[in-house]
Amino acid sequence: MAKFERIRFKPIPVRELLLEMKNLSELMIDLAYSAALFNDRELAEDVLALESRIDTLAYLLDMEVMVAARGDPRDAEALIGVTKVASSTDKISDAAADIAAIVTRGIGVHPIVGAIFEKVEERLAKVTVYESAWVKGKQLKSLDLARLGVDVIAIRRNKAWLIDPDESERVLVGDTLITRGTPLGIKEFKNVAERKA
Amino acid sequence: MAKFERIRFKPIPVRELLLEMKNLSELMIDLAYSAALFNDRELAEDVLALESRIDTLAYLLDMEVMVAARGDPRDAEALIGVTKVASSTDKISDAAADIAAIVTRGIGVHPIVGAIFEKVEERLAKVTVYESAWVKGKQLKSLDLARLGVDVIAIRRNKAWLIDPDESERVLVGDTLITRGTPLGIKEFKNVAERKA
Numbered sequence: 001m002a003k004f005e006r007i008r009f010k011p012i013p014v015r016e017l018l019l020e021m022k023n024l025s026e027l028m029i030d031l032a033y034s035a036a037l038f039n040d041r042e043l044a045e046d047v048l049a050l051e052s053r054i055d056t057l058a059y060l061l062d063m064e065v066m067v068a069a070r071g072d073p074r075d076a077e078a079l080i081g082v083t084k085v086a087s088s089t090d091k092i093s094d095a096a097a098d099i100a101a102i103v104t105r106g107i108g109v110h111p112i113v114g115a116i117f118e119k120v121e122e123r124l125a126k127v128t129v130y131e132s133a134w135v136k137g138k139q140l141k142s143l144d145l146a147r148l149g150v151d152v153i154a155i156r157r158n159k160a161w162l163i164d165p166d167e168s169e170r171v172l173v174g175d176t177l178i179t180r181g182t183p184l185g186i187k188e189f190k191n192v193a194e195r196k197a
Numbered sequence: 198m199a200k201f202e203r204i205r206f207k208p209i210p211v212r213e214l215l216l217e218m219k220n221l222s223e224l225m226i227d228l229a230y231s232a233a234l235f236n237d238r239e240l241a242e243d244v245l246a247l248e249s250r251i252d253t254l255a256y257l258l259d260m261e262v263m264v265a266a267r268g269d270p271r272d273a274e275a276l277i278g279v280t281k282v283a284s285s286t287d288k289i290s291d292a293a294a295d296i297a298a299i300v301t302r303g304i305g306v307h308p309i310v311g312a313i314f315e316k317v318e319e320r321l322a323k324v325t326v327y328e329s330a331w332v333k334g335k336q337l338k339s340l341d342l343a344r345l346g347v348d349v350i351a352i353r354r355n356k357a358w359l360i361d362p363d364e365s366e367r368v369l370v371g372d373t374l375i376t377r378g379t380p381l382g383i384k385e386f387k388n389v390a391e392r393k394a
Contacts, residue, residue, distance in 0.1 A: 019313040029223070029289070036282070081299045081307050085233070091292035092226070095285040102278045110278050116216040146381050149346015184343050 007059040014068060017061040018086055023163040024050050024057075025089040027154050027178070028096035030124050035103050037117035043126075047100035050161070054093040061086045125186045127177040127193045134195045141167040143192070150181035150189045204256040211265060214258040215283055220360040221247050221254075222286040224351050224375070225293035227321050232300050234314035240323075244297035247358070251290040258283045322383045324374040324390045331392040338364040340389070347378035347386045 028050050035043035065083055069076040102109060129136055135143060140152055155162040155169070156176040162169065171177065179189060225247050232240035262280055266272040299306060326333055332340060337349055352359040352366070353373040359366070368374065376386060 015309045022313055081304045082309055084299055085310050088292040088295045092289055095288035098285045102281055107278045112212045112279055113282050116219055182343055
C-alpha cells in the first residue's frame with residue numbers, strides 16, 4: 001500500500017526544512033479537523049499526503065543536522081533543540097493524520113466529534129476560485145485581507161500546497177484558498193472572493 | 198519529581214472532556230512556540246502543567262467512553278472515533294510539552310528555532326492587565342475585538358486557564374490575555390488594552 005522512497009541527502013538549509021515542517025504541521029491540524037467535521041475525504045487524503053511529506057522532511061533535517069554538527073560535541077549541543085522541535089512537528093503531523101484516518105477509514109464521525117469541531121468551521125474556510133471570480137488573477141495584498149482580519153494560510157494549487165503565501169502571490173483559477181479569521185471576517189471574505197467579476 | 202494522582206471515574210460529559218482537550222492542546226502549541234521564542238520559563242512551565250492536565254482528562258475520557266459503550270459492540274464502534282480524536286489531542290499536547298522542555302531543561306533555543314517562530318510572535322501576544330488599564334473590568338464583547346480581527350483565545354487567571362472565554366467574561370486586574378490575530382490587529386489591541394483609564 002505505502003510507497004517507499006529512498007531518501008537521499010540534499011543540501012537544503014535546516015531553517016527552511018524546519019519552517020516548512022512547522023507550517024505544514026499546523027496546517028494539517030486545521031485540515032484534519034475540517035475533514036472530520038465535514039466528513040471530507042479529499043481533505044483527509046490531503047492530510048495523509050502531507051504527513052508523508054513531513055516524514056521525508058524529518059529525514060532530510062536529521063541528516064542535515066548531523067552534517068552541520070561536524071563531529072563537534074558543542075555543535076551537537078547547540079543543535080539538539082532543532083531536532084527536538086522537528087520531532088515535535090512530526091508528532092503533531094502524526095496526530096493530524098490519525099484524525100484524518102477517521103474519515104479515510106470510514107470510521108464515522110460521532111456527533112460529539114462534530115460538535116467540538118464546530119468552532120473550526122467558524123474560523124476556517126475553503127474558498128475555491130472559479131473562472132468568473134472577482135479575486136481571479138489578483139495579488140493577495142490587493143484583497144483587503146488585513147481589514148477583514150483574514151489570513152490566507154495556504155493555497156492548494158493542483159496537487160501542491162503553498163503554505164503561508166507571499167502578499168504578492170496571485171490567485172489563480174482552480175486554486176483553493178484555506179483562510180483563517182474571525183467568523184465575521186471569514187464570511188465577508190467568502191462573499192467578496194466568490195463575487196463575480 | 199512527578200506527582201502521581203489516583204484518577205477516579207467522574208461523570209463528566211464526554212463532549213466537555215473532548216472539547217477541553219482539543220482547546221487545551223491547541224493553546225499549548227501556541228504557548229510552547231512562544232515559550233521557545235522568548236525563552237520564557239513561566240510559559241514553558243504552564244505548558245508542562247497543561248500536559249499533565251490533558252493526561253488526566255484523557256484517562257477520564259477513556260473511562261467515560263467505556264461506560265458509554267454499555268458493553269455493546271455497536272456503541273463501541275460508534276464511539277471509537279471519539280477515542281481516536283482524544284488520543285490525537287494527547288499526542289499534540291505531548292509534542293507541545295517536548296518543545297516547552299527545551300526551555301525548562303535549559304537546552305537553549307538555537308537561532309534557527311527562533312527564526313521560524315518569529316511569525317508566532319506576529320500573531321500571538323500576551324497582554325497583562327494592570328490596575329490602571331483601560332480594559333480593566335470590561336466585558337470582552339465591549340473591547341471591539343471583531344473589528345480588530347483579534348481573538349482572546351485564553352485568559353490566565355491566577356493559576357487557572359480560561360480557554361476560549363465567553364464574550365460576557367470580564368477582564369480582571371492581574372489577568373493575562375493570550376490573544377491571536379493579524380499583526381496589525383494585535384498591535385492595535387495591545388495599544389488599546391494597555392492604555393491607561
